Amino acid sequence: MTVLSCSGLRRRFGDVLAVDDVSFTIGEGETYGLLGPNGAGKTTTISMITGVLERDAGEVVVAGVPMSTRTVAAKRLVGYVPQELALYPDLTGRENLRFFASLHGAARSRVEHVLGVVGLADRADDLAREYSGGMKRRLNVAIGLLHEPKLLVLDEPTAGVDPQSRNQIIENVRTLAAGGMAVLYTTHYMEEAERLCDRVGVIDSGRLVAEGTRRELVERLGERDRISLQLEGDLARAAAVAGAVPSVHGVSAHGHGLELVVDDAREALPAVLSAISTGGAVVRAAEFDEPNLETVFLHLTGKALRE
Amino acid sequence: MKVLTIAWNNVHRALRDRTGLFFLVALPLLLVFVVGAAFGGAGTPVVGVAGDAGVLRDDPAVRVRAFADEPSLRAAVEHGEVGAGLLRTGTGAPLLLVRSDQAGQQVRLLVTSALTREANRLSAAGFVAAHAGTDQATALSAVDSTRVEPVEVRTSTTGTALFPENFSGFDLGAANQLLVFTFLNSLTTAAALVEARTLGVTRRMLATPTPAWAVVAGEALGRVAIALLQGLIVLAGSALLFGVRWGDPVGAGALLCAFALVSGAAGLVLGAACRTQQQITGLGILLGLGLAAFGGCMVPLEFFSPTLRTAAFATPHGWANDGFDVLTRQGGDLFSIAPNLAVLLGFAVVLFGLGAWWLRRAMTR
Ligand SMILES: Nc1ncnc2c1ncn2[C@@H]1O[C@H](COP(=O)(O)OP(=O)(O)OP(=O)(O)O)[C@@H](O)[C@H]1O
Ligand SMILES: [Mg+2]
Numbered sequence: 184m185t186v187l188s189c190s191g192l193r194r195r196f197g198d199v200l201a202v203d204d205v206s207f208t209i210g211e212g213e214t215y216g217l218l219g220p221n222g223a224g225k226t227t228t229i230s231m232i233t234g235v236l237e238r239d240a241g242e243v244v245v246a247g248v249p250m251s252t253r254t255v256a257a258k259r260l261v262g263y264v265p266q267e268l269a270l271y272p273d274l275t276g277r278e279n280l281r282f283f284a285s286l287h288g289a290a291r292s293r294v295e296h297v298l299g300v301v302g303l304a305d306r307a308d309d310l311a312r313e314y315s316g317g318m319k320r321r322l323n324v325a326i327g328l329l330h331e332p333k334l335l336v337l338d339e340p341t342a343g344v345d346p347q348s349r350n351q352i353i354e355n356v357r358t359l360a361a362g363g364m365a366v367l368y369t370t371h372y373m374e375e376a377e378r379l380c381d382r383v384g385v386i387d388s389g390r391l392v393a394e395g396t397r398r399e400l401v402e403r404l405g406e407r408d409r410i411s412l413q414l415e416g417d418l419a420r421a422a423a424v425a426g427a428v429p430s431v432h433g434v435s436a437h438g439h440g441l442e443l444v445v446d447d448a449r450e451a452l453p454a455v456l457s458a459i460s461t462g463g464a465v466v467r468a469a470e471f472d473e474p475n476l477e478t479v480f481l482h483l484t485g486k487a488l489r490e
Numbered sequence: 491m492k493v494l495t496i497a498w499n500n501v502h503r504a505l506r507d508r509t510g511l512f513f514l515v516a517l518p519l520l521l522v523f524v525v526g527a528a529f530g531g532a533g534t535p536v537v538g539v540a541g542d543a544g545v546l547r548d549d550p551a552v553r554v555r556a557f558a559d560e561p562s563l564r565a566a567v568e569h570g571e572v573g574a575g576l577l578r579t580g581t582g583a584p585l586l587l588v589r590s591d592q593a594g595q596q597v598r599l600l601v602t603s604a605l606t607r608e609a610n611r612l613s614a615a616g617f618v619a620a621h622a623g624t625d626q627a628t629a630l631s632a633v634d635s636t637r638v639e640p641v642e643v644r645t646s647t648t649g650t651a652l653f654p655e656n657f658s659g660f661d662l663g664a665a666n667q668l669l670v671f672t673f674l675n676s677l678t679t680a681a682a683l684v685e686a687r688t689l690g691v692t693r694r695m696l697a698t699p700t701p702a703w704a705v706v707a708g709e710a711l712g713r714v715a716i717a718l719l720q721g722l723i724v725l726a727g728s729a730l731l732f733g734v735r736w737g738d739p740v741g742a743g744a745l746l747c748a749f750a751l752v753s754g755a756a757g758l759v760l761g762a763a764c765r766t767q768q769q770i771t772g773l774g775i776l777l778g779l780g781l782a783a784f785g786g787c788m789v790p791l792e793f794f795s796p797t798l799r800t801a802a803f804a805t806p807h808g809w810a811n812d813g814f815d816v817l818t819r820q821g822g823d824l825f826s827i828a829p830n831l832a833v834l835l836g837f838a839v840v841l842f843g844l845g846a847w848w849l850r851r852a853m854t855r
Contacts, residue, residue: 235693237854252854255699263697269690273503285495286698326694 317348416464496708541578674778683761714754737817758845
């Protein structure tokens with residue numbers, strides 16, 4: 184089932200066309216990563232999707248309910264975690280959550296629940312101002328979870344936090360997605376997108392320039408996985424048998440090793456290894472090289488994701 | 491419901507801010523006290539005396555300060571250290587040194603009436619001693635023990651007196667401080683609105699199923715509630731601590747509410763219009779003090795030129811000040827300040843309209 188569908192989103196700020204004809208959909212339980220360099224238009228897109236920013240053109244529908252800045256029905260279905268720390272620093276964690284819980288119409292018991300989920304229960308009565316950066320981020324995320332949304336929208340939820348808080352946030356999102364929540368996620372961290380996202384969209388200068396799973400994107404660029412092997416034994420024979428494995432597209436030999444070009448390194452490896460050992464050679468070491476989103480990103484935008 | 495939640499959140503945060511509370515509560519009351527003390531309130535006139543103070547020593551209306559000789563007494567009078575100086579050395583008639591200002595004339599009256607009373611007492615005793623053949627001391631005590639029913643005199647002011655009888659300096663300061671601080675604090679605490687937008691919490695509120703009008707109304711109500719709370723504290727605090735009279739309580743309450751509405755609405759406009767907290771603080775102090783000065787909170791309206799007086803009534807402060815004048819000096823009631831209330835409500839409606847429109851725009855643009 185489609186939880187979010189947006190089409191033809193457009194928004195201009197003065198001379199800057201911040202978002203230009205952006206369309207994508209997210210299904211139930213799916214995590215969609217929106218990747219792009221600084222100023223690409225991620226936050227602007229997200230603001231229109233969550234109905235906090237007027238759009239110049241386009242449609243947003245959440246679980247069949249149209250979204251706009253003037254409706255409230257669709258907003259019941261969306262949890263929003265903004266890029267900035269949208270908290271009252273002079274209120275405690277619990278007070279922040281209670282305030283937003285009452286705006287969401289969520290039960291008081293949800294406050295205690297989400298405090299537990301993000302691991303802030305023992306610091307709930309401290310002022311948010313006194314939290315560490317990572318704790319503030321976790322509170323920021325917690326507010327988006329109060330009303331058990333169908334669609335969770337997170338705008339760089341892990342920006343500038345320690346690895347521990349980052350892991351906690353990522354694990355939280357994973358668990359929620361596994362429970363059927365649709366997630367829209369932006370980040371500057373490639374590893375995060377690769378770990379978390381089922382599909383990614385690459386946005387640059389306001390336009391969605393590519394979309395798909397990591398593998399689809401990599402293939403579209405003509406990049407392939409590679410396997411490097413260190414061998415003992417008859418190198419030529421090993422190259423011949425390995426080249427005969429169906430998913431292997433090319434073999435080259437150098438020194439004591441072979442380099443194979445394959446569709447999917449992890450899938451191909453067992454077949455390759457058994458073919459080589461049948462051929463009489465011994466594998467000393469094996470190494471994958473999977474072109475990652477970073478490569479894709481550089482290719483598509485000419486920019487590194489983090490500047 | 492959500493409107494109240496948002497409004498309460500504003501009040502809650504304002505109450506939690508310790509420095510804010512100082513400006514909100516302690517400072518206005520302190521100024522009521524300082525201004526009140528400076529303009530009278532605690533003032534018993536002081537009379538400097540060189541020689542025998544005599545009956546003045548026991549007079550509750552004046553305080554006596556002793557001086558060694560004429561030059562030091564004269565200097566003290568000239569420098570205003572004492573209200574007047576009584577020279578009673580040698581054998582000649584007592585000499586009273588006064589300045590020509592109002593305070594000097596007031597002390598002159600007090601001293602001469604005290605001395606006249608004493609002269610009357612002595613002459614009555616002389617009369618008794620001569621006719622009853624007793625000595626002077628017995629005659630004096632006989633005079634003192636005679637109770638004379640005082641001749642009843644009622645005083646009333648005619649014409650338009652600036653200050654009615656019993657109008658203390660505290661009363662004078664309190665109304666002005668109330669207006670200055672209610673408005674000023676309302677403008678500067680509107681920084682919270684800008685903070686909420688820069689932090690992103692305003693957007694976050696809009697992302698919840700809360701209509702934009704409810705967010706705007708909640709913030710506006712919060713502004714008004716803070717202004718009203720502060721006004722009430724100054725009103726009640728000054729009445730309880732310094733005995734300030736505010737006149738008809740219903741009238742004073744209504745005037746305070748109307749002025750709090752204007753203040754809250756002005757805060758809303760400023761909070762919507764400004765982009766940074768520095769802008770708010772700067773503009774807030776400028777407008778808060780400027781309008782207060784034009785509205786007669788620094789210098790009484792009576793001292794304004796006709797042109798300035800007209801300008802004063804272009805400010806909410808002018809109308810509120812005039813309203814409190816009517817209540818405290820002319821014994822007015824709710825009915826007599828109805829025009830003031832109407833104008834203030836007009837100010838509030840216009841400012842609320844502007845602020846709501848502006849804030850709504852600033853939130854989703
Ligand atoms: N309120 C605004 N007024 C004017 N220009 C804006 C506004 N918001 C965004 N922009 C511009 O729109 C473009 C897209 O900004 P946006 O915040 O969506 O980028 P982003 O992809 O979220 O970047 P980042 O990764 O740095 O968060 C930028 O050029 C930005 O300067
Ligand atoms: Mg952004």
